[in-house]
Amino acid sequence: MRITRYIVITLAAATFLTGQGMHRETAERMKDRGLSTLDSYEMLKELxxxxxxxxxxxxxxxxxxLWSQRRLKEAGADSVWTEPVMVPRWVRGxxxxxxxxxxxxxxxxxxxxxxxxxxxxxKGVTGRVIEVRSFDDVRALGESAKGAVxxxxxxxxxxxxxxxxAYGGAVNQRGSGAIEAAKVGAVGVIVRSMTNAMDDEPHTGAMRYDSxxxxIPAAAVSTMDAEMLSALLKKDPGTTVTIxxxxxxxxxxxxxNVIGEIRGSEFPEQIVLVGGHLDSWDKGTGAHDDGSGVAQSIEVIKLMKALGLRPKRTIRVVLFANEENGLKGALAYASRDANVRERHIAAIExxxxxxxxxxxxxSADSIKFGKLTQYASLLDVVGAGKITAGGGGADIGPLKPFGTALIGLSPESQRYFDYHHSNHDTIDKVHPRELELGAIAMAILSWAIAQDGL
Ligand SMILES: [Zn+2]
Known part of the structure; x- marks a missing residue:
């Protein structure tokens, strides 16, 4: 029995290694084609x-x-369609x-x-300014916050x-600050922009209310003016702000939502989802957030079709609506009736x-996580072999109840929040080869999963 088990394990390992070997040649071809054409960048520039x-x-x-449907068709998707979803309409004015x-x-x-x-x-709202760092600070203010900003x-x-x-450690001020402030009778909130950059650019983003x-009105202030306001308050505690x-x-x-796919040749009902969100904030042009994810996802299909590859399982690109202020696209996708007969084995955002x-x-169970870590050396073809536990993406998160392995591309993070949700998020901040390397990494991983299963 022990010998049998040994043979089975050895055979499984050998099969896997052969698969890795075959994948390597495909990965090299994807890299060569992607880096020669840089099609993801061309798409992002156009978008x-x-x-x-x-x-x-x-x-x-x-x-x-309309643009993304056309681009998915041009990329060679077998089918392209849209999925209806109701979304909020908020206008900055x-x-x-x-x-x-x-x-x-x-x-x-x-x-x-x-x-x-x-x-x-x-005429706006005006109130005495009170600087706070946490919701505990807000609660401690009690009555004294009445009428304040x-x-x-x-x-x-x-x-x-x-x-x-760092973003995760600060963003509750933006998301829930207005609720906590209203609870103690404040009339408005000003929130320091969510960035490490010290400049004069305010960064928007979603905030919530509680019925x-x-x-109460809520605005983001640039980091430089946050410092200035803090300094003014130290000199004059009677400082007021008008918003x-x-x-x-x-x-x-x-x-x-916009969807396009290459049908799997052997297990078409098994899906490897690749995606990003098609909406953006109304500052800048959403080049990094998340035009990049959109262009990279379409490029996954384009690379495979250009190289004449047909996966065993379906590779489906989903470009989600309304990630930024509602997540309605992701929720609509996860509640489709079709999810009963289809099985999303993995989703990469x-x-x-x-x-x-x-x-x-x-984010996956330990067996799936273990399998996926074995693709690290394959992903090193484009320097993307660092596999870490935890991650995914807001749009694919609602697929968790289906047991789907949730996978997020992890790019270098130092500059992202310098641009995020601001006028700085524009195409000149995107490097064509860096963008394409991410697309190739997604193509390699989605291909390997589509061939091997999970
Ligand atoms: Zn985003």
């Missing part, structure tokens, strides 16, 4: 250049739906201004409306090597910027 930003419910988003009044003088603050905020009356000024933890972790407390916003929420509108890929972060 950002001809359409620009693509907030849910905007004309830009609907143009991107032309006015987003704030100033501090301190020591008898006005000081302009560079701000932008946070996504989802209510607008203000024309709370200024959330907890910076990124600069000691974090991975900037995504149990009043909806003027013209933002408005409208009823939900009908929109779409690129939504951390089009920077040099280093590897993949994986």
């Amino acid at each position: 950002t250049g001809t359409i620009g930003h693509r907030l849910s419910g905007s004309d830009g988003y609907e143009k991107a739906v 032309p006015v987003e201004k704030a100033f501090a009044r301190s020591g008898g003088k006005n000081h302009e603050l560079t701000v932008c409306a946070l996504g989802g905020t209510v607008g203000t009356e024309k 709370l200024f959330f000024n907890r910076p990124f933890d600069r000691t974090r090597v991975n900037t995504g972790e 149990a407390v009043p909806k 003027q916003l013209s933002a408005q929420s409208h009823p939900d509108v009908l929109s779409s 690129s939504d951390a910027g089009g920077f040099l890929p280093r590897g993949f972060g994986i």
Whole structure:
């Protein structure tokens, strides 16, 4: 029995190694073709250049739906379709201004409306400013916060090597700051921008309300002006801030996810999903967030078709609607009836910027995780062999109940939040070869999984 087991294990290992060997030749071909053509960059340039930003419910988003269907067809997808989804429509409007009044003088603050905020009356809201770093600070204020503008000024933890972790440690101020502030009677919030960069650019992003407390206006302030406001407060504790916003929420509108696939030759009902989100914020052109993931995902199909490859299992590109302010596209996809007969064995998302890929972060059970780590040396063909536990992406997260292995492309993270959700997120910040290397890494991994199963 022991010998039998030994033989079985040896055979399994040998089969796997042969597979790896075969995959290596394919991986080399993908690398050679991808780095010669840089098609993902050409696609991203066109998306950002001809359409620009693509907030849910905007004309830009609907143009991107048409654009990506055309690009998926041109890439050679066997079928391309859209999936209907209702999404929120929030419009920033032309006015987003704030100033501090301190020591008898006005000081302009560079701000932008946070996504989802209510607008203000024309004269704005004004209140004494109170600087806070945490929700504990807010609760401790109690009655004294009545009528105040709370200024959330907890910076990124600069000691974090991975900037995504620093973002995770600060972003609740943006997401829930207005709720916590309203609970103690504040009339508005100003939130330090979610970035390590010290500059004069405000960064937007989603914020939420709670129906149990009043909806108060919320704006992000640039990191430089956050420092200035903090300094003004130290000199003059009576400093006030006025916020003027013209933002408005409208009823939900009908929109779409965009889907294209190469059908598997042997197990078409088994799906390896590759994707990113098609929407972006309305600042910059969403080049890194997440035009990169969109272009890289389409490139996965394009590379395979160009090389005459047909996977055993279906490789499906899903370009999700409304990741930024609702996740409605991801929720609609995960609740499709088709998920009963189809089986998503793995989902790979690129939504951390089009920077040099280093590897993949994986959320899966230990057996699947163990199998996937064996592709590390294969992914080293493009320097993306660093496999770490944990990861995935907001859009693929809702597939977790299906037992799908959730996989996120992990690019180098130092510059992402310098640009994220701001006017700085534009095509000139994307390096064509870095973007393409990420696309090739996704193509290699999705191909290997589609051939071997999981
Ligand atoms: Zn994103």
